[in-house]
Amino acid sequence: MLFNSIQFAIFLPIVFLLYWYVFDCFISKSEWQLRLQNAFIVVASYVFYGWWDWRFLLLIAFTSFCSWGSGLLIGKAETKNRAKTWTTLNIVLNLGILAMFKYYDFFVTEFAQLFHISTDGLLLKVILPVGISFYTFQALSYSIDVYRGKIEPTRDIVAFFAFISFFPQLVAGPIERATNLLPQFLKRREFDYDTAVDGMRQILWGLFKKIVVADNCAMFVDEVFSTYTGQSGSALLLAAIFFTFQIYGDFSGYSDIAIGTAKLFGIKLMRNFNVPYFSRDIAEFWRRWHISLTTWFRDYVYIPLGGSRVSKAKVIRNTFIIFLVSGFWHGANWTFIAWGAYHAILFLPLILTGKNRKYTNQVAEGRILPTIRESGQMLLTFFLAVIGWIIFRAESIGQAWEYFQGMLQFGTIRASYRFFTWSEMWPMNIFIIFMLSVEWFTRNREHTFALQSFSINKWMRRAFYIAVVLIIIWYGRFGFNQFIYFQF
Amino acid sequence: MKRFIIKTLIIFLFALVIAIVIEFVVRGVPNPYRYKISLIEKQKEDVQLLILGSSTAYNGINPSFFDKKALNMSLGGQGIMIDAFLVNRYLHQMPNLEAIILPIGYGTLFLPDVFGFPDGLMSYRVYYKYDPNCFSFDSYEFFHRHSVRVKLERMLRGDIPQFADSLGFHGENFIGINFKGEGFDFYLEAENAINGMTTKDHNLIDKNIKALHQIAELSEKANVKLVIVSIPFHKSFRDLDSPTQWSFIDSVIDSVIKQYDNSLYLNYYSTAIPDTCYANPSHLNIYGAELFSKMLAHDLDSIGVFQH
Numbered sequence: 001m002l003f004n005s006i007q008f009a010i011f012l013p014i015v016f017l018l019y020w021y022v023f024d025c026f027i028s029k030s031e032w033q034l035r036l037q038n039a040f041i042v043v044a045s046y047v048f049y050g051w052w053d054w055r056f057l058l059l060i061a062f063t064s065f066c067s068w069g070s071g072l073l074i075g076k077a078e079t080k081n082r083a084k085t086w087t088t089l090n091i092v093l094n095l096g097i098l099a100m101f102k103y104y105d106f107f108v109t110e111f112a113q114l115f116h117i118s119t120d121g122l123l124l125k126v127i128l129p130v131g132i133s134f135y136t137f138q139a140l141s142y143s144i145d146v147y148r149g150k151i152e153p154t155r156d157i158v159a160f161f162a163f164i165s166f167f168p169q170l171v172a173g174p175i176e177r178a179t180n181l182l183p184q185f186l187k188r189r190e191f192d193y194d195t196a197v198d199g200m201r202q203i204l205w206g207l208f209k210k211i212v213v214a215d216n217c218a219m220f221v222d223e224v225f226s227t228y229t230g231q232s233g234s235a236l237l238l239a240a241i242f243f244t245f246q247i248y249g250d251f252s253g254y255s256d257i258a259i260g261t262a263k264l265f266g267i268k269l270m271r272n273f274n275v276p277y278f279s280r281d282i283a284e285f286w287r288r289w290h291i292s293l294t295t296w297f298r299d300y301v302y303i304p305l306g307g308s309r310v311s312k313a314k315v316i317r318n319t320f321i322i323f324l325v326s327g328f329w330h331g332a333n334w335t336f337i338a339w340g341a342y343h344a345i346l347f348l349p350l351i352l353t354g355k356n357r358k359y360t361n362q363v364a365e366g367r368i369l370p371t372i373r374e375s376g377q378m379l380l381t382f383f384l385a386v387i388g389w390i391i392f393r394a395e396s397i398g399q400a401w402e403y404f405q406g407m408l409q410f411g412t413i414r415a416s417y418r419f420f421t422w423s424e425m426w427p428m429n430i431f432i433i434f435m436l437s438v439e440w441f442t443r444n445r446e447h448t449f450a451l452q453s454f455s456i457n458k459w460m461r462r463a464f465y466i467a468v469v470l471i472i473i474w475y476g477r478f479g480f481n482q483f484i485y486f487q488f
Numbered sequence: 489m490k491r492f493i494i495k496t497l498i499i500f501l502f503a504l505v506i507a508i509v510i511e512f513v514v515r516g517v518p519n520p521y522r523y524k525i526s527l528i529e530k531q532k533e534d535v536q537l538l539i540l541g542s543s544t545a546y547n548g549i550n551p552s553f554f555d556k557k558a559l560n561m562s563l564g565g566q567g568i569m570i571d572a573f574l575v576n577r578y579l580h581q582m583p584n585l586e587a588i589i590l591p592i593g594y595g596t597l598f599l600p601d602v603f604g605f606p607d608g609l610m611s612y613r614v615y616y617k618y619d620p621n622c623f624s625f626d627s628y629e630f631f632h633r634h635s636v637r638v639k640l641e642r643m644l645r646g647d648i649p650q651f652a653d654s655l656g657f658h659g660e661n662f663i664g665i666n667f668k669g670e671g672f673d674f675y676l677e678a679e680n681a682i683n684g685m686t687t688k689d690h691n692l693i694d695k696n697i698k699a700l701h702q703i704a705e706l707s708e709k710a711n712v713k714l715v716i717v718s719i720p721f722h723k724s725f726r727d728l729d730s731p732t733q734w735s736f737i738d739s740v741i742d743s744v745i746k747q748y749d750n751s752l753y754l755n756y757y758s759t760a761i762p763d764t765c766y767a768n769p770s771h772l773n774i775y776g777a778e779l780f781s782k783m784l785a786h787d788l789d790s791i792g793v794f795q796h
Binding site for chain 1: 489491492495496499500502503506507625630631633636
């Protein structure tokens, strides 16, 4: 079930009303209310996921059960070594499942090509379960945190299943830590008006970014990328820039809808994006882009490897490992690995000169506009991101290379190209500018439409919301695109 | 909780009210679909000859040149499935109907129910109640920003074009593609026109053939003659078209003619018509329409299509 579908528009209010009304109104005992709230979250989440393919519900249930069980075993282990064994077993099991579904065919094909052998009968050719990378990493975080003593293992299997399968963030994150999300399932949620209103606002902005910005950009980007050999350099550059906004609108839009939806159920998820295209260098960009994944790799891979408190050689190694693994997490394709390597190369000078944490505050803090220097830094970082997204979007390294070559052959944009007509292009440009402007002026807020964002008259505010709803209806592209990150 | 639900509902209801008002206002703005459906509603009891089809008929067949009371119900982008829908709905409401002219051109069997007009399907759903059981965004003007914009602008400017004359003929209103004079590159236009007039979607072809058979069957049951017509196309188009596609079209039409006694086929596709009678390679202009309509009227009389 997609967030931008009619099914979800029907599903969400039903689940919301049942969740708050049925369990709050008809059951008085608090303990039962909690259990039923969690059980209902699990049922709703399984319906949500099963809508896509019910067969993979068994996989989530299996992952959840194993991680829950391993948590108990780690907690009960009498020695550190035994606990480590259970943790390792759970990591191997989870990564094994992920590898089998996501990477097995890739490795077999690559090895077969390397040693010139046939792949006949060797490939599994299984479809990739939606969101497997996300919930696997979430399950891993639990057992590692239990092992590290950051969280007590839970005996409440229903709460744990709710933690793994919570539908707003099940298929594309944010990848939650057990330390943040699990405790929220261990106490009864009570309805809070301000939180729910805040959630609705965040959903509204997320829908705008996904349906209006990302999906309109996609129309143009898909066309150019699929016919890139016949396009002029300027068209290719324009498509790359539009893809940069598409992937941001798509993924941050999804995250906003997920976080907003979670708020409707009294659950607070972590922030996943913090205006990444207003970053002054690539290190800042990575602190603001897909925060839940980058901090996951930082906490569970980079720091255990020694982080930056080791020799220079090891810092370089650690930086490359984290970016290459992060790239590979996105998919079994050399393009993702190359994308990771590209960012590692950009990151390295900053980390080696100790400037990787130079910009930890918001740009132009306390000012309306950035300085010329800051503008230049933001533009440069944006341009570097655009280059990276071309590698990311390409279907192969060869295609990415040809795309770059094509970009250097500047020429006029083909007049016959239908999406280049002004009437087709102006809404896209206007909405990108609108999105950037609104996000610029609210960049210090928790999210764009956060409660404190608007100190204007309440009727003006409501009119603004209605205007956004109308823009979504008129300029949105319904039933068009899945979310890009669903494939990961 | 109640406060939240009520306020959320108020916001959505407010947006809904705006949507309903816009829908209501936009539907009130004159448009060709509304105009055409009003024509058939007014004239259905008197009509003796019904003309269907797409823009080729809209601009190429002038009902005023027929001796019988004729009505042109064709529109730009109107596919054969819409024609079948119209026949199905109105045939029994037309007591005096004697014949139906159904143009089948190079692309007719290969195109969807509505083609070339982004808001066309919505317009048929809204104004013709085409496919009314299917809930879709296409059942509302509101969700079609282009249509809403055009109609609101038209309303605000007070600039309502004449979509057709009282018999449904586009005629002089077809300003956009009237003959462009000497130096007009017919071959370039023909190449553009031919592109996209074919499909490999067999599901679509099957649906169109089914619609053709439905029209023939309904006509036969109602004792109404079905005259399948190929409208003249310019030489430039004929030079570039695909003979294979035409042989397929001919075989489909042949099977209909053989199966239904009330149907006949008049092929004017290659009829010599001067260049000055074309608006473009696939459309006649008003002079061409006059020439062709007189020719068609004469042939219908000669064949004895009309019994009285």
